[in-house]
Amino acid sequence: MKKRGHKFWQAIALSFAAGLIICVGIAVWIKTQLSPEAQTLLPGLLKDHFIPLFILVVLLLLVGAWFLDSILRQYIRPLRKIAEQISLVNPANPSHRFEIEGAAEIQQLCDQLNQGAAHYESLINNIGSRVNTARAQSEDEKNILAAIMSELPEGVIVCNPDGQILLYNNRAKLLLSGSGDDSREKPGRFIGLGRPIFGVFDENLIRHTIDQITDKLARDEPNVVSYFVSPGAENTLLRVEVVPVLNHRRQYSGLILILSDITRQLESQNYLNLSLQSFTRAIRASFAGIRSAIETILDYPDMDAGRLETLKKIIHKESLSIGNILERDPTLSSHAMFNQWPLVRVAVRDLFEMLQTRCLQSLNLHVHVEDLSTEHYVSVDHSSFLLAMLFVIQQIQTTTGVGELTCRLTPLRRFVGLDLLWAGHPIKADVWKAWETLPLVVEKEGLALTLREVIDHHNAEIGVYASRRLKDKFYVRFFLPVPYLMRPEKSRSITILPESRPEFYDFDMFLQPAQHPELESRKLAELTYTVFDLETTGLNPNEGDEIISIGAVRIVNGRLLQNERFEQLVDPRRSIPWTSVKIHGIHPEMLQGRPTVDEVLPMLHDFAKDTILVAHNAAFDMRFLQLKEQQTGVRFRNPVLDTLLLSAVVHPSHEDHNLESIAKRLGVRILARHTALGDAIATGEMFLKFLPLLSQQQILTLQEALAASRKTFYARQKF
Amino acid sequence: MPKEILIVDDEVSIVVPIQFLMEQQGYNVIVAKNGEDALDIIFKYRPDLILLDIMLPGIDGYEVCEIVRLNPEFRDVKIIFLTAKGREVEIAKGMALGADAYIVKPFSNAEVVEKVKELLSDTHEKTGT
Numbered sequence: 001m002k003k004r005g006h007k008f009w010q011a012i013a014l015s016f017a018a019g020l021i022i023c024v025g026i027a028v029w030i031k032t033q034l035s036p037e038a039q040t041l042l043p044g045l046l047k048d049h050f051i052p053l054f055i056l057v058v059l060l061l062l063v064g065a066w067f068l069d070s071i072l073r074q075y076i077r078p079l080r081k082i083a084e085q086i087s088l089v090n091p092a093n094p095s096h097r098f099e100i101e102g103a104a105e106i107q108q109l110c111d112q113l114n115q116g117a118a119h120y121e122s123l124i125n126n127i128g129s130r131v132n133t134a135r136a137q138s139e140d141e142k143n144i145l146a147a148i149m150s151e152l153p154e155g156v157i158v159c160n161p162d163g164q165i166l167l168y169n170n171r172a173k174l175l176l177s178g179s180g181d182d183s184r185e186k187p188g189r190f191i192g193l194g195r196p197i198f199g200v201f202d203e204n205l206i207r208h209t210i211d212q213i214t215d216k217l218a219r220d221e222p223n224v225v226s227y228f229v230s231p232g233a234e235n236t237l238l239r240v241e242v243v244p245v246l247n248h249r250r251q252y253s254g255l256i257l258i259l260s261d262i263t264r265q266l267e268s269q270n271y272l273n274l275s276l277q278s279f280t281r282a283i284r285a286s287f288a289g290i291r292s293a294i295e296t297i298l299d300y301p302d303m304d305a306g307r308l309e310t311l312k313k314i315i316h317k318e319s320l321s322i323g324n325i326l327e328r329d330p331t332l333s334s335h336a337m338f339n340q341w342p343l344v345r346v347a348v349r350d351l352f353e354m355l356q357t358r359c360l361q362s363l364n365l366h367v368h369v370e371d372l373s374t375e376h377y378v379s380v381d382h383s384s385f386l387l388a389m390l391f392v393i394q395q396i397q398t399t400t401g402v403g404e405l406t407c408r409l410t411p412l413r414r415f416v417g418l419d420l421l422w423a424g425h426p427i428k429a430d431v432w433k434a435w436e437t438l439p440l441v442v443e444k445e446g447l448a449l450t451l452r453e454v455i456d457h458h459n460a461e462i463g464v465y466a467s468r469r470l471k472d473k474f475y476v477r478f479f480l481p482v483p484y485l486m487r488p489e490k491s492r493s494i495t496i497l498p499e500s501r502p503e504f505y506d507f508d509m510f511l512q513p514a515q516h517p518e519l520e521s522r523k524l525a526e527l528t529y530t531v532f533d534l535e536t537t538g539l540n541p542n543e544g545d546e547i548i549s550i551g552a553v554r555i556v557n558g559r560l561l562q563n564e565r566f567e568q569l570v571d572p573r574r575s576i577p578w579t580s581v582k583i584h585g586i587h588p589e590m591l592q593g594r595p596t597v598d599e600v601l602p603m604l605h606d607f608a609k610d611t612i613l614v615a616h617n618a619a620f621d622m623r624f625l626q627l628k629e630q631q632t633g634v635r636f637r638n639p640v641l642d643t644l645l646l647s648a649v650v651h652p653s654h655e656d657h658n659l660e661s662i663a664k665r666l667g668v669r670i671l672a673r674h675t676a677l678g679d680a681i682a683t684g685e686m687f688l689k690f691l692p693l694l695s696q697q698q699i700l701t702l703q704e705a706l707a708a709s710r711k712t713f714y715a716r717q718k719f
Numbered sequence: 720m721p722k723e724i725l726i727v728d729d730e731v732s733i734v735v736p737i738q739f740l741m742e743q744q745g746y747n748v749i750v751a752k753n754g755e756d757a758l759d760i761i762f763k764y765r766p767d768l769i770l771l772d773i774m775l776p777g778i779d780g781y782e783v784c785e786i787v788r789l790n791p792e793f794r795d796v797k798i799i800f801l802t803a804k805g806r807e808v809e810i811a812k813g814m815a816l817g818a819d820a821y822i823v824k825p826f827s828n829a830e831v832v833e834k835v836k837e838l839l840s841d842t843h844e845k846t847g848t
Contacts, residue, residue: 281774284803288824289732295828296736300743307739314732415811429782461808463781465815466789477815479808 015064077653078102082113084651087696093667093689095121155238155259158245161252163197163206175232175259176200192564194528194556197257201230201240204361205383208354210255213244217252227344228383229262236263237449273456282325289318343379343458348372348416351380352407355389359405362443363394370408376416378480380458384440388454391440392462392476393420395432400425408475416482421467421475432464432476519612519639520703524691527702529555530608530638531684532566533676534621535584537576541623546572547597548586550604551676553684554611558691560684566607567677569594584674601625601634608638612702616659616683618642639702643683643690645709650693652712662686722839723747725766727757727783728801729775733824737770737801740828741835754778761787766796768839770831773802773813781816788817797838801826 046053078100088096097117098110149156155172159165168191176191191200198206209226216224225243232238239262245254293311297303352369359367393405402422410417436452455462460480467473519527535549552566569586571594581587615621618640625636647657651665663670663682666689672678694700699708724746728734738748749766751757754775761769761783769787773780780800787793798818804810805823813821820834 280805281803284805284824285730286732288803288826289730289736291825292733292736292740292828296739299828300739303739310735314735318732412811414807417811417815429778429785459808461812463812463815465785468817477812479811479815481808 012065012068015061015068019061019064074103075106078106081653082106082109084653086113087693088665093665095667096665153260155257157191157197157200157257157259158254159197159257160254165191165193165195165197165200166254167193172257172259175236175238175261177233192554193561194554197255201257204358205230208382209242213242213255214252217244227381229381232259232261232263236261238262270453270456279325283322286318286321286325290315290322293318343381345377345379346382348376348378348409348418351378351382351386351418352409354382354386355393355407358386358390359393362390363397365393365397366404367393368404368406370406372409374411376409376411376482378416378418378482380480384449384454385458387440387442388451389418389420389478390442391438391451392435394442395435396420396422396427396476399427399431410477412479414482415479418478418480419475420477421473423473426466426474427464429464436462520706521701523700524694524702524705525558528557528611529614529641529684529687530611531555531560531614531680531687532604532608532621533615533679533683534624535586535674535676536624537572537574537580539620541620541627544574545624546570546574547600547624547628548572548576548591549584549676550600551678551680552604552607553677553680554607555614555684555688558688560681560688565677566604568600568603570600571596597628598632601628601632605634605636608636611638613638613640614643614683614687615640616643616679616686618644639706641687641702641705642709643687645712646687646690646694646705648712649699649705649708650690650697659683659686666690721745721747722768723749723764723766724835725749725751725757725760725764725769727751727754727769727775727780728772729753730772733772733801736828737831740832744832744836746835746839754780754783757783758786761793761796765793768797768799768835770799770801770835771818773800773804781813784813784816784818799831799834799838801831 081100082098085096085098085100095117097114100106100110149169150171152169152171155175156167156169157165157172158167173191205228209228212226213224216226225241227242228240230238230240239260241258241260243256243258244252245256247253293314297308297311349372352367352372356367356369359365396402396405400422402424404422406419406421408419408421410419436455437450439450440454451462455478458480460478462476462478464476465474467475530552531554532550532552534547535551536545536547538545547570549570550566550568554561554564569591571591573596576586576588576591613622613636619642622636622640629635643662644657647654647662651657654661654665656662659670659679659682660673662668663686666686668682668685668689670678670682673682694705694708697708699705724741726734726737726741726748727750728737729752734750738750741748749760749764751760752775754777757769757771757775758778760766769783771780771783775783780802784798784800787796787798797820799820799822800813800818801822801824802813803824804813810821810823819838822831822834
C-alpha cells in the first residue's frame with residue numbers, strides 16, 4: 001500500500017471535525033429553528049429510519065474522504081513532485097521531462113513545464129556550443145602543453161604556496177612511485193592533485209628550499225633557483241630543481257619542481273672518480289720507483305754490481321707495471337663528464353647557522369659558533385653536506401657523549417677548514433674511519449650515499465685531530481676547497497603566469513586555503529572526497545561476509561579525477577556464494593594470490609587520507625571497514641557522507657533511492673555496474689550532481705549536510 | 720752519533736733506492752713494511768726521522784703519525800709523509816696531523832735528501848743548545 005503522509009491523515013481528521021461541526025450545527029439548528037412539533041418529530045424519524053440514515057451519513061463521509069484523497073493524489077502530491085523535479089531541470093538534468101500522473105490541469109501544467117524545460121535545454125546547449133568552440137581553441141594549446149609535459153625527460157610538479165600539488169606529469173609519478181604494478185604500490189608516497197608535496201619529499205627539505213627562495217626574492221637576486229637531492233623510487237637518486245612561480249604582480253604564488261634521475265650519472269661519475277684516483281695513484285707509485293732508482297744509479301756510478309742489478313730490475317719491473325696500468329684504461333664514458341649534482345656557493349656563516357638549527361631540531365644538541373670575522377664561501381650541495389656534518393656530529397655525540405659542540409672556521413691557504421670541536425674524550429682512529437663507509441642517515445632522514453661518497457663529491461677531505469693548543473680538545477675537520485672560479489650556474493628564468501590563467505589542471509587551487517581540521521564549516525564544493533565502493537561475498541558483515549573488491553576515486557575541487565583511482569581485488573580467505581558471483585561477476589579464481597584485507601585496507605586508508613568518504617548506502621560499507629579495525633589496526637576516522645541519504649534529503653517524495661533510480665533521475669550513466677570501481681565512479685558523479693541541489697536547500701557546509709542526512713527517514717535503518 | 724731514519728713503506732721499489740740513498744748520507748736505516756711494525760720500532764728504538772707512506776696495509780700512515788704526535792715524548796721525532804696521495808686536500812689533511820713535511824710521489828732523490836737534511840740539522844742544532 002502506498003505510504004500515506006501526514007497530510008492525508010490531517011485531511012481525514014479535518015473532514016471528521018468538519019462533519020462533526022455540521023452535525024452539531026444541524027442539531028443546534030433543529031433545536032432553535034424548527035417548531036416544537038418538528039422537534040419531537042425528528043427523533044422519531046431518526047429512530048425509525050436509523051439504519052438508512054446512518055448508512056447515508058457513513059457514505060457521505062466516505063465520499064468526502066475519497067474526494068479529499070483524490071484531490072491529494074491528483075493535485076497536491078503531483079504539485080509537490082513537480083516542485084521537486086523543477087529543481088532537477090535546473091541545473092542537474094536539463095533533458096528531464098515531467099511525467100506525473102494527476103488531474104488534467106496537472107497534465108497541462110506538466111506540458112507547459114516541459115516546454116519551458118525544452119527552451120531552457122536548447123538555451124543551455126546554445127551557450128554550451130559557444131563555450132565549446134572557445135574551449136576547442138584553448139584545447140589545442142592544452143594538448144600542446146600536455147604533449148610537452150608528457151615528452152619531458154624530466155618529472156615536473158607544480159604546487160601552490162601551501163604545498164598542494166596542482167599539476168604533475170607521468171614522468172614525475174614514475175620517478176617517485178616507480179613503474180610497479182599498482183597493487184604493490186607503497187602507501188604514503190601518493191602523488192596526486194590536491195595532495196601535499198610534503199607527502200612526497202621530506203618536509204624540512206622543502207621548507208628550507210622555500211626559505212632560501214623567499215630570501216633570494218627579497219634580495220632581488222636574478223638567479224632564484226634552489227636544488228636538493230632526494231631518494232626516488234626503486235633505489236634511485238633524484239635531483240630536484242626548485243623554481244618559484246610569480247604571478248603578474250611578481251608575488252610568490254607557487255613552486256615548480258623539476259626532477260631528474262641522477263643515479264646513473266652519479267654511479268658512473270663515482271665510478272669515474274674512483275677509477276681516475278686509483279689510476280693516478282698507481283701510476284705515481286710505480287713511477288716513483290723508477291725515478292728514484294734511476295737517479296740513484298746516476299748519482300752513484302761506483303755502486304757495487306749487485307745493487308746496480310737490483311735497481312735495474314726495479315726500473316724494469318715498474319715500467320712493466322705502468323704499462324699494465326695503462327692497458328687497464330678506465331674507459332672514460334664521455335657522457336658522464338658533466339656534473340649533474342651541482343654545488344652552490346654558500347657563505348660559511350649561513351652554513352653554520354643552518355647546522356645549528358638542524359642540530360637542535362634533530363639531535364637536541366647545542367652547537368656554538370665561534371665568531372666569524374670575515375666572509376668565507378664554500379661550494380657545497382646544501383642538503384647532502386649538511387647531512388654529512390649532522391651525521392658526523394651525531395657520531396661524535398654517540399661515541400663521546402658530549403652535549404655540545406663548537407663550530408669553527410680555520411682559513412688555510414687554498415682551503416677552509418670547517419672544524420667541529422668538542423671537549424672530553426678523543427675518538428679512536430678505527431672508529432672514525434668506519435664512519436666513512438656508513439650511509440648518511442640521521443633520525444630517519446637520509447641519503448643512499450656514504451659519508452665518503454659525499455666528501456669525495458665535494459672534492460673535500462675529513463680528518464679527526466687533537467687540538468695542539470688546547471688540552472683535551474678534539475675536532476673533526478672538513479677540508480673544503482675555496483671556490484676560486486665563479487662558475488656561472490645554468491640558470492632557469494622565473495616563470496610568470498599571464499593574467500588570465502590558462503586552464504590546464506587546477507589553477508583555482510592556487511587561491512584555495514590549505515585543508516584544516518575545521519572541515520565541518522567548510523563549503524562542500526571546496527572539499528576533497530574519496531568516493532568508494534566495496535564488493536563483498538554477501539550482505540551480512542556481522543555473519544562472516546568479507547570484502548572482495550575495493551574501488552575508489554578522488555573528487556578534488558568539484559571534479560572527479562579519472563586518473564587518480566584505487567582499484568584492488570582482495571582475497572577474502574573464504575568461499576564466495578554463487579548468488580553473489582552472479583551479481584558482481586568475481587569468481588574465486590580471480591582472487592587467488594591477491595593481497596588480503598590486512599594489506600589493502602592500510603593502502604585505502606592512505607589513499608583516502610585527509611578526505612571525506614562518500615559511498616552509496618555508506619552504513620553498509622563502513623560496517624565492513626569497522627569490523628576489520630581490530631584485525632588490520634586501521635581506523636577510518638574520516639567524516640562520511642551517504643549518497644542514499646543525500647538523495648532522500650534532496651528528493652524526499654521519491655521512494656526509490658537505489659543507485660539505478662537516482663542515476664536515472666540525475667542523468668548519470670553507470671558504466672560497469674556492480675564493479676567496485678564502476679559503482680564508485682557512478683556514485684561520485686551522482687554526488688557531484690547533488691551538490692547544487694543541496695545548496696538550493698541551503699545546505700552548503702559539511703556540517704549541514706551531515707545534519708540533514710541524519711534527519712532523513714532512512715537513517716533509521718541500521719546494520 | 721749517526722741519526723736513525725725509519726722508512727715505512729710496503730713497496731720494495733721505494734724502499735731499496737731510498738734506503739741506499741739514506742745510508743749513503745750517513746744515516747742508519749730501519750725499514751718497516753706496515754703500520755704496526757712501524758709503531759713497534761718507533762717505541763723501541765725512537766728514530767730521529769720517519770719517512771712515512773700513507774697507504775699501508777692495516778693501520779695507515781695517518782694513524783701512525785697521529786699516534787706519534789699524541790705522545791709528547793716523541794715530539795722531536797721528525798715525520799715526512801712520502802706518498803702517492805697528491806691532491807691538495809690530501810696534503811692539507813696530512814699536514815694538519817702535525818707532519819713536518821709532505822713529499823708527493825714521484826719525487827726526485829735530491830728533494831728527499833734535501834728535506835731530510837734540513838729537518839735533521841734543525842734537531843741537531845736544537846739539541847746542541
